Amino acid sequence: MRLTLRRAVAAGSMLALVGAVAPAAAAHAQDDPRSCRDLLGADTPAYVQCHWLATPEEALGVALFWGADDNAKLKEATPYPGRFIDCSAPGSSCPAPPDGGAEGDENSPLPEDAEEGGTPECETGGQECAVGGYEAGGDGTAAGPETGTGAPRTATGQTGQTAQTARTGQSAQEGQAVTPPTAAEIAAAAQTPGGQAVTAARTTGLRVWLDTELADDWKAGPAAFDAAVKRVGALAARPEVAGIRFSTQLGYDTTFTTHEEVAAFVAAASAALRRAAPGKQLGVHTVVPEFACGAVEACRTEMAKKYPLLAPERIESYLSAGGVDQITLDGGLLRGGYTAWKIDAKTARRNQSIQLRARAWDVLAQVAAEETGLVGDVSAQEVADRIATPLRDGAAQQVNVWTRLQDGQGGAERLTAWDALKRLSPLQRRMAAVYDPATPETDPAADLKKLAEVFGQVYLTTA
Incomplete structure (x- = not known):
């Protein structure tokens, strides 16, 4: 699965938030007025950091602000306008994604593992494919999970057998004959x-x-x-x-x-x-x-x-x-x-x-x-x-x-x-x-x- 630039930036931001990329932050936690590390256990690793988005005192101030005068300010408030366009409104222009959005990022209608110009798994009738970690036939019935051993997929999306599953003639898909009890x-x-x-x-x-x-x-x-x-x-x-x-x-x-x-x-x-x-x-x-x-x-x-x-x-x-x-x-x-x-x-x-x-x-x-x-x-x-x-x-x-x-x-x-x-x-x-x-x-x-x-x-x- 491709790692898009957007995901790389998001991952970096997340690590920075918890302090994994800035271990020095732990040394200054006690001097940081917004640090809440004192609430963590004594055995918490140093790379885990905690910061108040709003301190308890600030949170109280926010609550009192909106609750004053019988919630007057809250009643007067209106939704934030946002930055969205109604594509159905007259005069609106919403360009289509390039190439039908087949590039394979978070906003693409196709799965990221679909080859460019190809057909993603599970979209061709009768083709066997992977659904939620299970092998599925063209009729949509699950046929067993992947073994997690890195067995290669064939052109039809099936996984190969895993070392003959350590027992001659017995595949990792055994148990298919078992059906729900009557x-x-x-x-x-x-x-x-x-x-x-x-x-x-x-x-x-x-x-x-x-x-x-x-x-x-x-x-x-x-x-x-x-x-x-x-x-x-x-x-x-x-x-x-x-x-x-x-x-x-x-x-x-x-x-x-x-x-x-x-x-x-x-x-x-x-x-x-x-x-x-x-x-x-x-x-x-x-x-x-x-x-x-x-x-x-x-x-x-x-x-x-x-x-x-x-x-x-x-x-x-x-x-x-x-x-x-x-x-x-x-x-x-x-x-x-x-x-x-x-x-x-x-x-x-x-x-x-x-x-x-x-x-x-x-x-x-x-x-x-x-x-x-x-x-x-x-x-x-x-x-x-x-x-x-x-x-x-x-x-x-x-x-x-x-x-x-x-x-x-x-x-x-x-x-x-x-x-x-x-x-x-x-x-x-x-x-x-x-x-x-x-x-x-x-x-x-x-x-x-x-x-x-x-x-x-x-x-x-x-x-």
């Missing part, structure tokens, strides 16, 4: 244990996500994968379900060995689920170990070597491709995973927050944090810190909390800090419980009712 299939799914848990959760007012794992089914082949997607789609088709998290520990466990394989799975799963459960949000759970290293180069080098599939640019490619609406980052490594470099949990969490804000991943997808360490004997202060810190630092829009954790001896630790969680009631909508109805404490209905006292959302584990 009314009978949806009704049958509602009678399953998972369906009954969805009903119970919704009755309590909890916002419901399905938490499932499709990676093993995808690895098992098209038949197993399509069956799993169809099963999940029938359960997710109900209006009570807001979204589907279709993979956990993506790239961290040993399911996949190459980035191409992970990318092909994400593309196939998101494409199939968008057909089987249209309108539902899709999410994945993973971790980005390098984020917590901060500026410690030895830490970053070691993490990149140890977790090659979890490099920031790899994870970001799944978000940029449009197949994922929500990404959840696990906080397990933050506690003790960086002691070799004298990075404690608090510093690791702060480093991760800075990286997330700097990369603006929240623009590409909703970012959530996941806490597995609040089960068992945990202090009220620790509960508050682990839940509130990611939200306060702008590193996450919600925090997911495990309600039960299996230990190494076959036992289980359970969530017990109910009083501490109740004190966080202002954050209730941003707090989600990860709950498996197959291992209830009492029974799913009673458990979910209790969870609804402190959580606003629930991730129901389903097979």
Whole structure:
């Protein structure tokens, strides 16, 4: 896509506004009477600047000016005349854009990737093309998202296969046979244990996500994968379900060995689920170990070597491709995973927050944090810190909390800090419980009712 001069100037202006091209401005922030940097967090990077367009005192003056004498000045005000021409008015002359506006800038009626003199994608009947990140046929039906691996387009706009998707004969477009479930299939799914848990959760007012794992089914082949997607789609088709998290520990466990394989799975799963459960949000759970290293180069080098599939640019490619609406980052490594470099949990969490804000991943997808360490004997202060810190630092829009954790001896630790969680009631909508109805404490209905006292959302584990 071309970068026009207009966009280049706009980008430069934006960077100048936040201070990225003028780092020296940070040194003078305290002397600037219009600086509002004191409102930013102590860990805010120096290149981020804040300036009042109108100080609180000036804003008050403006409000008093327009509100005086029963809003007299506001009632007398007239719209600003502007600089627009009514082309339909007699005597007006509005020249047409040169060459029909095919140059490809913001004001052009044609997309920027249309070749001069050629036909832009999706404007020729029957031609396959790209629509919103999805491959579409001439009938306008979506046929699956791009994998984000840079596969070249053919002359018809199709993408080539991605390294045979790491499995012989299976393309990144698999799952095309999956269709939305029928009314009978949806009704049958509602009678399953998972369906009954969805009903119970919704009755309590909890916002419901399905938490499932499709990676093993995808690895098992098209038949197993399509069956799993169809099963999940029938359960997710109900209006009570807001979204589907279709993979956990993506790239961290040993399911996949190459980035191409992970990318092909994400593309196939998101494409199939968008057909089987249209309108539902899709999410994945993973971790980005390098984020917590901060500026410690030895830490970053070691993490990149140890977790090659979890490099920031790899994870970001799944978000940029449009197949994922929500990404959840696990906080397990933050506690003790960086002691070799004298990075404690608090510093690791702060480093991760800075990286997330700097990369603006929240623009590409909703970012959530996941806490597995609040089960068992945990202090009220620790509960508050682990839940509130990611939200306060702008590193996450919600925090997911495990309600039960299996230990190494076959036992289980359970969530017990109910009083501490109740004190966080202002954050209730941003707090989600990860709950498996197959291992209830009492029974799913009673458990979910209790969870609804402190959580606003629930991730129901389903097979």
